[in-house]
Amino acid sequence: MHKIATAAFSAMLVSLPAAASVVPFPENFQARQIETNGTTLYVRVGGAGPAVVMLHGFADTGDMWGQAAAELAKNHTVVVPDLRGMGLSAHPDTGYTKKNQAVDIAGVMDALQIEKADLVTHDIGNMVGYALAAQYPERITKWVVIDAPLPGIGDWEKIKQSPLLWHFNFRGPDMERLVAGRERIYLDRFYNELSADPTKIDEATREHYAKLYAQPNAMHDAFEQFKAFDQDAIDNQAFLAAGGKLTMPVLAVGAEKSAGSTQADVLRFVASNVTPAIVPDSGHWIMEENPTATVKLVSDFLAQ
Numbered sequence: 001m002h003k004i005a006t007a008a009f010s011a012m013l014v015s016l017p018a019a020a021s022v023v024p025f026p027e028n029f030q031a032r033q034i035e036t037n038g039t040t041l042y043v044r045v046g047g048a049g050p051a052v053v054m055l056h057g058f059a060d061t062g063d064m065w066g067q068a069a070a071e072l073a074k075n076h077t078v079v080v081p082d083l084r085g086m087g088l089s090a091h092p093d094t095g096y097t098k099k100n101q102a103v104d105i106a107g108v109m110d111a112l113q114i115e116k117a118d119l120v121t122h123d124i125g126n127m128v129g130y131a132l133a134a135q136y137p138e139r140i141t142k143w144v145v146i147d148a149p150l151p152g153i154g155d156w157e158k159i160k161q162s163p164l165l166w167h168f169n170f171r172g173p174d175m176e177r178l179v180a181g182r183e184r185i186y187l188d189r190f191y192n193e194l195s196a197d198p199t200k201i202d203e204a205t206r207e208h209y210a211k212l213y214a215q216p217n218a219m220h221d222a223f224e225q226f227k228a229f230d231q232d233a234i235d236n237q238a239f240l241a242a243g244g245k246l247t248m249p250v251l252a253v254g255a256e257k258s259a260g261s262t263q264a265d266v267l268r269f270v271a272s273n274v275t276p277a278i279v280p281d282s283g284h285w286i287m288e289e290n291p292t293a294t295v296k297l298v299s300d301f302l303a304q
Helices: 062-072 098-111 124-135 163-169 173-179 183-193 203-213 218-227 229-243 262-267 291-303
Strands: 030-036 039-047 051-055 077-081 117-122 140-146 250-255 274-279
Touching (some): 062 117, 062 291, 173 218
Parallel strands (some): 117 140, 250 274
């Protein structure tokens, strides 16, 4: 049984404020609702050429990729979904393991008749991205993975003990009651504490995402993303044991004031062809804090 928020199936009718700092997608992009793996994802598609799929993380939606999509669409077909239960996608009751969400994304590729694609991911998108590349290695040609760890991989047990990551275990009915109506306050904590300069995540951006995360079931489903981490860790270790390291080229991007060089250290556990890179003058929110450097790193790597 699906909990379908009205907005999930009428995304084009949802009224959200125009946020000046949330760069809109080019006018030639189309927004579609694509049925996949028992749910429906809101997907932006535009450009022409080899495909690139871009996956967002928590406290963002696919909207984070607007500036990058405009650049990449000059010579790529760019596909930007909102993950299951997030943004303007549907809100199913279950299915938030990253292994299952990877099947969601493979289904989107099938619906768009995309056999192979480059992959660009951030935050929780990294986790879905690894599950996608591990299950469908022949379909992912390159992977840009940005500023977040992978459950069960490398120093995961130590990483998740960081005080900054207390929210990994913040969930349940009482927590949802605490956050309900206070989504902006909750999200501000992440923008403020995980950024190098909180002023770079401006008021318009904060309000834009707060409205999206205040939709019915949206915060519950965001918590479900974190709840699945224990199973994700089991799944990731199984992927690595069964398939070995990924062989496609991987650009491991850490923000200077966040993951930094440790991003590449994590990816070397699961991939054999890893190139490290740093987004300077940025904390975790790379597209809000230093979009120019981020887009250049991504564009240059995919052009190689």
